Amino acid sequence: MRREGEIALPFDPATRAEAGITFVGRIRSPWGKGTAPKNLRLARETGQGARVELDPVYAPALTGLRVGQAIQLLYWVDRGERDLLIQNPHHDRGIKGTFALRSPVRPNPIALGTVVITSIDMEAGVLGIDATDAWDGTPVLDIKPWFDSVDVPPGWHPER
Template sequence: MTEIVFNPIGTVHSPFQDPRDMPIQPIGARGVRGRIELDPAYTAGLKDLEGFSRVILLYHLHRSKGYALEVVPFLDKTPHGIFATRAPRRPNAIGLSVLKLVRVDGATLTVEDVDILDGTPVIDIKPYVPAFDAYPDERAGWLAATCETARTMRSDDRFC
């Protein structure tokens, strides 16, 4: 396969310095505020973003080393295939979070519901569009029984 190279467009700033004891999903980080500092070269790309209430943030899980094809995720005690989880130890260490957009100020986005480590490199930002991105009646697989516990679950050192 051909190698794919991404260059970060910015950095996430959050209160989380250590992956242990941080929220495992944005739902468990309600109200946690952070900033996305973009490289000033990308500022023009933020035009009209302030009209959206949420953004989809794609980022590099830069502290994740290696990967496993089967993992025991935070919300279960049973091993699952990595692609049936959101665990960070992945073949391509790409994270995704849907964050509340509070403000756009130059090359800085103020966001809430941040479940991301401080210093995380940003790969891309996309607007969240409910008509395109929300499918509330779809199946959640093995997570259906444990989704609600994501509000209070915190990470541990299993993926460090």
């Protein structure tokens, strides 16, 4: 259901796909529709961990990762809507463009979560992670290490 002020695309962005992607695995979590936290901060507050189960052919790609390391997990919000350009979020006043929000409703439903590795099973290709807001079974696009020297802009300070 659309909220006041929201604007949708006149087409389904999935019909304009221009590139192929491969899902490297799936997120396993306790979350589903109506039970998932709205973001990673809230997910961490639940104390519920999760795991990433890779397709076995990708298990060797975990080489070099370590427990306690922060990673960026890119995942495909496969059960989300894709058509909103302008949204009216519950948590904020006023309408905002999709690119000004972390909402899962986007033309390409790609989500990014910076999480911490809690366990690694190289043989099985499974990473334990500290938290996720993703629903159980959400496809994983990629895993990248997080580096403060690369991922934090020089001289950047959080808005207060």
